[in-house]
Amino acid sequence: MEHSDMVNTAQLELIHAEIDGELDPRQRAELARSVLSDPAVRTVRDELQRLCRALETLPEAEPPADLRDSILAALPPAPLRRSRSWTTAATPAWRYAAMLAGVMVAGTLIFQTLRGPGPAPREVAGTLAPQPAHTVVDTVVMSRTGPVGGKVSLYRDGVELGVAVDLTSAAPLDVLVSSGGYTLRVNGLRTPADVALPGFPMAGQPVDVSFLIAGREVGTATLRAPKGP
Incomplete structure (x- = not known):
């Protein structure tokens, strides 16, 4: 210049x-x-x-x-x-x-x-930290006398319910959950896995879980939901 x-x-x-x-x-x-x-x-x-x-x-x-x-x-x-x-x-x-x-x-x-705004370093550390475990409210142990064996647990995650499936089986499982007029089916589940139950009530009612392989029922479990939100 x-x-x-x-x-x-x-x-x-x-x-x-x-x-x-x-x-x-x-x-x-x-x-x-x-x-x-x-x-x-x-x-x-x-x-x-x-x-x-x-x-x-x-x-x-x-x-x-x-x-x-x-x-x-x-x-x-x-x-x-x-x-x-x-x-x-x-x-x-x-x-x-x-x-x-x-x-x-x-x-x-x-x-x-x-x-976009990102989390602060302290928030990132919190995000990466292990999350609190689900609150297990009921568990059924299934002995390995048939095609499946292991345990099935009903857990509470905040205001929602979920089923934790930890079974050994010869093939991927189809899972059918019924409770309080609600039904949820998950096909081809490989365990261990968690199955969220959005909308399922918590009124102390039974939660029926059926396991199927190739359309044939190979095991069942009945869990009890907690009372109250």
Whole structure:
């Protein structure tokens, strides 16, 4: 930007502040006078505005994971300042370096936004932790005197019931569960497995479970549902 050498620091500060939307009425009037009276100021202002518009149109892309840290590590420590206004250190070169770092950081933020809000690290740890076990309310042990053997349990998971099937069998099982006017069938079940029973009541009623292989009943179990929600 060859015209920038013809623009003094105060004028550059006003141009940068205008781009950032930080001009007060007095500064805006001062910049307008400089733009009207000095072609070099007008040229630098136009070039900077075009640069900012071009940066805003850059396509969103995922930056390398270590790019943000390497950029921030390369920047010199920022001195403490009493005000928000630009100091004499705000030369065009410094301005462009800071702008580039901002674009890279913004790209990271945009990517995270597009991915959607994710759980906090503590929440992720909680999500990956083992979930509490179901509350078993009844169990029937089936001895291996026939085609199937093992145990069948009725469990409570919050306000829903489910059946935990842990049986050995010669082939995948079809499971038929009936209780309180509700019926649920699961075909080709390989155990151990849990079968959720959405909508099944909890009123102390029996829960009948039948096991079938190739359409033939090979075992049954009757469990008792708990009372109350």
